[in-house]
Amino acid sequence: MSVFDNIPIAKPVQIFYLRDRFVEDPCENKVLLSIGGYRTEEGDPYVMPAVKYADKIIHMDESIENVIATPLGMESFSNAAVTLLLGNKSQAIIKNKYMGVQCYSSIGGLRIGAEFLARYMGKETFYISDPSYENYERIFRCAGFKTMKTFRYLDAKNLKLDFKGMMEDLRNADEDSVIVLQMCGHNPTGFDPDELEWDELASLFANKRIFPFFDCGYQGLATGDVNKDAYSVRKFAELDVEFFCSQGFSKIFGMYSERIGNLTITVKDTDLIPIIRSRMAALINSMYLAPPIRSARIIAYICNNKSLYNQWLNSIKEMASRMKRVRLQLKEVLDSMQTPGYWEHLVEQVGCYSYTGLSAKQVEYMMMKHHVYMLSSGRMCVGAIGQWNLYQVARAIHDVTIQFGDNIRRTSC
Ligand SMILES: Cc1ncc(COP(=O)(O)O)c(C=O)c1O
Structure with a gap:
């Protein structure tokens, strides 16, 4: 036995x-x-040639010390990731109403974010699209969420987006629940709302007590344009909707084995940032202390070098x-x-x-x-x-x- x-x-x-x-x-x-x-x-x-080049430069840089990062990871990386997501004219960035946490790609950001929502904000119910990425259920349940619900997304008969069904279900969603949305290149369906539909969704979230948690692993790979693909998240930010967005860089930097990503958080009140930062740091400290930073250096290097x-x-x-x-x-x-x-x-x-x-x-x-x-x-x-x-x-x-x-x-x- x-x-x-x-x-x-x-x-x-x-x-x-x-x-x-x-x-x-x-x-x-x-x-x-x-x-x-x-x-x-x-x-x-x-x-990617840019990744190959930056990797070489960082590998040869003898001035880099191999010291442990802080729990929130490398700040220059997180700032670059937030800028990629929200755009360099973002009011949330200009007004300091954001923060970023370096994470283990998009799954890591979803898990840290879900833990935070369950533990410190008492969230219990999450909604995912039907159909959805199969890992969401495990992530949110393991993080402490009790109830999973779905909203309509695919018109399976005609193979297209069921936007009407999606809106109806989200309009009727439980207050205080968390809604998992994919920013672009929806997995598994390949169907995204168009810009007008995102406008409608953003105004629904601005007027209802439901919390959007974006998953973003494909910025740029849906339309070929990183700005167009971020339309949804930027619209939510423009309407001052607070959200989490977990960015995964496995696919968009071709760094599948590195597990590099960022959790972006936007808030209405900048005074909340130090509190959230302290709680996030404590949460990460209790899980894995701090993330590895080699791949964060590579991405920060690329994002901060115009030609790369x-x-x-x-x-x-x-x-x-x-x-x-x-x-x-x-x-x-x-x-x-x-x-x-x-x-x-x-x-x-x-x-x-x-x-x-x-x-x-x-x-x-x-x-x-x-x-x-x-x-x-x-x-x-x-x-x-x-x-x-x-x-x-x-x-x-x-x-x-x-x-x-x-x-x-x-x-x-
Ligand atoms: C929608 C979605 N979320 C998350 C992930 C996991 O990606 P990552 O490697 O960035 O953690 C994937 C990967 O296939 C995905 O399609």
């Missing part, structure tokens, strides 16, 4: 479970689209336009093969993911027969498709819609 005997086994995390299955798959021509990760047209990992920053912006633009191209090519190939169903949603969606509309049954068959891996929800990572695998992916989609075509989108809307 062991003291560990009564622990129930946890449900596996699908992206890691599928990655293990993919690694064990002996097929040579296999394609991994279940995990988020950008690759080049030829299927190689992409290291522009080079990084160009990389972002190129990544976004390549993903857009891939979407169009995939749709054209499916159309040319006369694959059953309408595939416009592939080009209507934005960012790194596509919600294909394929069912769990189709996806399982696709993994077994075609060795193309997607999430059981039918979500695939567009950033991992290129000339090297596009036709294989198209053939796999074509085959499963012929084999099991009961759920495919049949009309144009």
Whole structure:
């Protein structure tokens, strides 16, 4: 008998479970689209030139001492991250009504933020979109939230955003609850509200006691423009809505293994900043003392160097336009093969993911027969498709819609 005997086994995390299955798959021509990760047209990992350069400079800088950071991390990094998010003309920045906390990418910021909301603000209920990123439930529950609710987001029949349903559900949301929103490039659906819709959402939040918690892992990768992609958050800030926004830099700097991100907090009253800072520092101190700072140095270096920053912006633009191209090519190939169903949603969606509309049954068959891996929800990572695998992916989609075509989108809307 062991003291560990009564622990129930946890449900596996699908992206890691599928990655293990993919690694064990002996097929040579296999394609991994279940995990988020950008690759080049030829299927190689992409290291951004600005990151490569800054990494080298920092590595060679012998004046940098290897000393521990403070719990809130590197201030020049956090300031750069907040500026990227809110823009350099932001009134919140000019009036000092913000703070930033260096975090373990976007998941780390969500967890720290959720702990703060549950522990110091007594928050108990959170809302996520339906469907949503699968980790939110674990993060918020582990942080102390008791109740999870959902708001409508996807019109699954027509594969488009159900904005009316979303607004209705948020209008009726419980007061004092926390609403998790994705700033851009919604995972898993690939559908974002447009600017007018964000205006409506922002004014709802300005007039109702619900707290927005943005998750932002894809700034720039939805439209190719970091400013356009931050429209939602900047609109909320403009209306003086207080919020948390967890920024993840895994994808937008291609630093997947570094776990670097920032939690941005905006407040109405600047006097609150020292209190929040002290509580955040205490919280982090009790969890992991302080974050590692090598990757924070690299990002701060890029953001504070005009030519490197522009080079990084160009990389972002190129990544976004390549993903857009891939979407169009995939749709054209499916159309040319006369694959059953309408595939416009592939080009209507934005960012790194596509919600294909394929069912769990189709996806399982696709993994077994075609060795193309997607999430059981039918979500695939567009950033991992290129000339090297596009036709294989198209053939796999074509085959499963012929084999099991009961759920495919049949009309144009
Ligand atoms: C919506 C969303 N949030 C958070 C994450 C986790 O990202 P990070 O590596 O920045 O923690 C992902 C990654 O796929 C995501 O899609």
